[in-house]
Amino acid sequence: VREFSAVILGAGGVGKSALTLRFMKGYFHEAYDPTIEETYRRTITLDDEASRLEVLDTAGTEQFVALNDLYIKAGRGFILAFSLTDQSTLKEIESLREQILRLKGDRVPIVVVGTKSDLPEERQVDREQMMQISLGWGVPIYETSAKKNWHVKDAFDDLLRQMRMR
């Protein structure tokens, strides 16, 4: 069984832990603890192949570029998470992407995830803007809700398929 390590990065509070827990453990965790950094492991069968997936859920330390460097060096693929309800969280994934490209080159597996799609009345990032990111960066982008379990598996499956091919 091949093993792959993924890292989820993004601004504090966007829902990285909720997304990771939803996919790796199967439940939604309401409470917010920005300080928890944790690695989760799971065997996933996808396209008739079993893989060991390790996901590092990073904690809100985006100001420490050196720490992000360590996270990025440790990962084979990346989920860049922003909140659909907070336009300013796009800035963070822009700089994270640049950091990843600098350290890993431009063929690195990346999936961009907009979180909290179950809160349409609070939405600040529209489809048009998401299309621009996806086309501009050449990466897949998903609208997800960890709370409702919308498209969470789609995003992780996409990343695993990319990692298998590289």
Ligand code: GDP
């Ligand atoms: P992190 O700092 O990026 O790990 O963010 P968390 O996963 O801890 O989530 C921050 C807050 O957003 C928590 O209060 C979560 O309950 C909430 N949250 C996370 N994902 C969702 C979601 O899909 N929908 C809604 N409504 N709230 C969410």
Ligand code: MG
């Ligand atoms: Mg967290």
